Amino acid sequence: MHILDLMENALEAQASIxxxxxxxxxxxxxxxxxxxxxxxxMTREEVKGVFEPFYTTRKERPVGLGLALWRQAAESCGxxxxxxxxxxxxxxxxxxxxxxxxxxxxxxxxxxxxAVFLGASPQMDVVFNxxxxxxxxxxxxxxxxxxxxxxxxxxxxxxxWMRDYCRENLARLRRSEEND
Amino acid sequence: xxxxxxxxxxxxxxxxSIALRETGGSxxxxxxxxxxxIAAGAREVMQAVLDELEKRRLSQVLVSQTGCMxxxxxxxxxxxxxxxxxxxxxxxxxxxxVRQIIVEHVVNGRxxxxxxxxxxxxxxxxxxx
Numbered sequence: 001m002h003i004l005d006l007m008e009n010a011l012e013a014q015a016s017i018x019x020x021x022x023x024x025x026x027x028x029x030x031x032x033x034x035x036x037x038x039x040x041x042m043t044r045e046e047v048k049g050v051f052e053p054f055y056t057t058r059k060e061r062p063v064g065l066g067l068a069l070w071r072q073a074a075e076s077c078g079x080x081x082x083x084x085x086x087x088x089x090x091x092x093x094x095x096x097x098x099x100x101x102x103x104x105x106x107x108x109x110x111x112x113x114x115a116v117f118l119g120a121s122p123q124m125d126v127v128f129n130x131x132x133x134x135x136x137x138x139x140x141x142x143x144x145x146x147x148x149x150x151x152x153x154x155x156x157x158x159x160x161w162m163r164d165y166c167r168e169n170l171a172r173l174r175r176s177e178e179n180d
Numbered sequence: 181x182x183x184x185x186x187x188x189x190x191x192x193x194x195x196x197s198i199a200l201r202e203t204g205g206s207x208x209x210x211x212x213x214x215x216x217x218i219a220a221g222a223r224e225v226m227q228a229v230l231d232e233l234e235k236r237r238l239s240q241v242l243v244s245q246t247g248c249m250x251x252x253x254x255x256x257x258x259x260x261x262x263x264x265x266x267x268x269x270x271x272x273x274x275x276x277x278v279r280q281i282i283v284e285h286v287v288n289g290r291x292x293x294x295x296x297x298x299x300x301x302x303x304x305x306x307x308x309x
Contacts, residue, residue: 004223005215012247069215116223119230120211120245147187151194154243156234161190165182 013039122154
């Protein structure tokens, strides 16, 4: 849910590509998630306020809860959040969570989240990296587009394929780790 | 196992059918996906939309998303814009409702009045509820 929310932020910042890195270390028991976009970024003043509830860069309505909730999620399970942003260059949001903490929310259906996002915004590119104890799996919509040629990424069977493909590979990544 | 070859097959099938769907008017379906929308279940709604459109092969429907519309209490919100520009906003949509909206409104052209929040544009003009 948070990941989708942060991806929506990138979308609103007119980003064209989002890099999502998720790194799990089951020995040291931590999970880091970083989401980086090439949108219009924020000024230093704006960055200072983003983790405050009800802060928003939007002009129309002064409500913004996404990053405040994200911080709460990380800090409630022994983690922390960070953000780097500069105008015109984009934004990086990161968080570290403690894997064995009782309050850690389940990761949820990442593959479904990605598919939902791409189904709704097929113009966006997403580079998704998932690493479990050094084993890496990458999903890059730019490569998918190359295969597709003139067939749009938002074509429903393509969306379904992406969801199933991600789901299967993520499950395999987790399984191979458990078998070691 | 799902492979890249499956993707290539999907591509070839799509290219084969592309000539068949050079349609004129297209319908737009917009899901509100701000923080409030997502919290209220917009992700599940969007999943149902994509699933239903694929099942019914409704490739002329353009799906998109928008941020918070300022009506957080009515989320998840789904807006249908028909080929004449008439906009119908549905409130408190869930996965099963959005499937019915697709069948009734998008396919059969019948608005489901009990679930609408606002109907604007087109011939009827503006009607607040």
